[in-house]
Amino acid sequence: MSEKEMHTDTEEDYRFLHSMLVEKKLHLLFKVRNVLLCVHDAIAQRDFDPSLPPAPDDALEEEDGAFKIVSLVKTKEPLGMTIRRNETTGAVVVARILRGGAADKSDLIHEGDELKEVNGVLLKNRKPEEILSILAQSPDSVTFTIIPAFAEESTSPCERKVQKETNVYPDRDPAVPCRDAALSFKRGEILQIVCMEDVNWWQACHLKDSSGRGGLIPSQQLQERDAKNRQRLVVLAGPNGVGLNELKKRLLLSDPDRFGVSVSRKSDCSQFHVHVCLLFIEYWRYKDHYYGTSLDSIHEVIAQGKVCLLDVHPSVSHVYTCGFKPYVVFVKPPCIEELRLTRRRAKSIRDKEDTTPTHIFAEEDFKDMIHMAEIMENQHGHLFDKVIVNGDMAVGLRELKADIERMLKAEVQWIPVVFWLH
Numbered sequence: 001m002s003e004k005e006m007h008t009d010t011e012e013d014y015r016f017l018h019s020m021l022v023e024k025k026l027h028l029l030f031k032v033r034n035v036l037l038c039v040h041d042a043i044a045q046r047d048f049d050p051s052l053p054p055a056p057d058d059a060l061e062e063e064d065g066a067f068k069i070v071s072l073v074k075t076k077e078p079l080g081m082t083i084r085r086n087e088t089t090g091a092v093v094v095a096r097i098l099r100g101g102a103a104d105k106s107d108l109i110h111e112g113d114e115l116k117e118v119n120g121v122l123l124k125n126r127k128p129e130e131i132l133s134i135l136a137q138s139p140d141s142v143t144f145t146i147i148p149a150f151a152e153e154s155t156s157p158c159e160r161k162v163q164k165e166t167n168v169y170p171d172r173d174p175a176v177p178c179r180d181a182a183l184s185f186k187r188g189e190i191l192q193i194v195c196m197e198d199v200n201w202w203q204a205c206h207l208k209d210s211s212g213r214g215g216l217i218p219s220q221q222l223q224e225r226d227a228k229n230r231q232r233l234v235v236l237a238g239p240n241g242v243g244l245n246e247l248k249k250r251l252l253l254s255d256p257d258r259f260g261v262s263v264s265r266k267s268d269c270s271q272f273h274v275h276v277c278l279l280f281i282e283y284w285r286y287k288d289h290y291y292g293t294s295l296d297s298i299h300e301v302i303a304q305g306k307v308c309l310l311d312v313h314p315s316v317s318h319v320y321t322c323g324f325k326p327y328v329v330f331v332k333p334p335c336i337e338e339l340r341l342t343r344r345r346a347k348s349i350r351d352k353e354d355t356t357p358t359h360i361f362a363e364e365d366f367k368d369m370i371h372m373a374e375i376m377e378n379q380h381g382h383l384f385d386k387v388i389v390n391g392d393m394a395v396g397l398r399e400l401k402a403d404i405e406r407m408l409k410a411e412v413q414w415i416p417v418v419f420w421l422h
């Protein structure tokens with residue numbers, strides 16, 4: 001490039017720069033930029049974290065020893081801890097921290113910590129419901145005054161993936177420490193166990209749940225203990241006329257040493273109402289009398305080492321409320337064509353007092369039976385451990401027997417998911 005050319009280029013550059021610098025638009029741009037920078041600085045100096053209340057300085061007396069104040073901002077997320085009250089001292093203590101919950105994520109509250117105050121309210125001797133209402137009333141944040149438990153080395157969470165052969169509903173278990181903290185799951189669903197520190201209640205989360213929040217599930221040990229109760233009461237449920245009695249009778253005859261049935265009792269209305277909920281697993285009224293299956297009669301059968309068979313029409317849920325954990329088999333009618341074929345000679349007993357079978361099934365009865373079965377499945381399907389179709393009686397009975405055998409033999413255990421272990 002020649003010297004002249006260079007000179008010309010420089011002049012052109014100069015003219016270009018000059019015209020740009022005197023251009024009004026550029027000045028405007030600079031002004032806008034300055035405004036933006038000012039706004040940025042103003043925002044940067046402000047604190048957008050949710051403001052937490054100042055720590056109370058008269059919170060605790062010195063005699064309470066070391067304490068700490070923890071404020072957690074309330075979100076839609078559950079707090080994720082359960083509490084219990086020491087019946088001797090009245091102290092309210094953190095019973096467990098649910099993995100992945102707000103308390104766990106904060107890493108400021110730990111199992112065994114004593115909760116002295118919530119939002120300045122002393123908790124000693126308060127009932128859990130009162131504490132829950134204090135927590136619910138606190139607006140944006142909850143401030144705990146805590147006496148920390150003796151700090152233990154935190155162990156890394158034991159993580160296993162497991163699945164279960166039957167549906168499990170810990171929230172219906174009367175022994176669960178906190179119903180809201182329980183985790184229900186269905187047969188075959190894979191769970192990740194995140195904490196096995198408690199002997200009775202482990203913590204697990206659904207594998208597909210990305211929140212990683214743990215819930216309570218019964219431990220292997222608890223399951224085994226429950227199983228002893230559970231295996232001894234088999235409930236056959238189904239719509240009227242489907243064949244529950246027939247199946248029960250045939251099971252009993254097939255192995256009287258193994259199976260037993262509870263005896264129904266009859267009593268008049270006045271006596272019956274007194275203890276109906278406490279003493280009877282189910283009852284029905286006919287004319288002026290009540291009939292029911294007493295809990296005692298079930299215990300008697302179980303005490304003989306037998307499996308107690310019980311049939312219920314059409315509701316099932318009540319059998320869960322009386323301390324038993326029954327194995328529930330839903331007996332379903334086959335399709336209407338098969339009902340017509342198989343029930344040609346069948347008669348049903350409609351009169352509980354007159355047990356002579358008199359009524360031959362009509363078309364309407366079949367339709368009612370199928371309709372009622374659908375309703376039952378919709379309402380109580382989640383409670384059924386097994387569903388069998390009672391079309392051909394021999395086939396239905398065989399299936400039922402095999403299933404009860406399998407259930408009795410089944411070792412109650414969590415099944416580790418193989419791919420996880422490798």
Ligand SMILES: Nc1ncnc2c1ncn2[C@@H]1O[C@H](COP(=O)(O)OP(=O)(O)OP(=O)(O)O)[C@@H](O)[C@H]1O
Nearest residue numbers: 240241242243244245246342346347390391392393
């Ligand atoms: N699979 C079947 N094939 C043919 N007949 C059947 C079958 N299952 C049941 N039955 C007959 O149907 C009638 C009604 O059965 P069962 O009494 O056992 O019904 P249930 O479910 O106990 O209802 P309910 O309490 O109303 O009597 C009986 O005569 C029984 O023998």
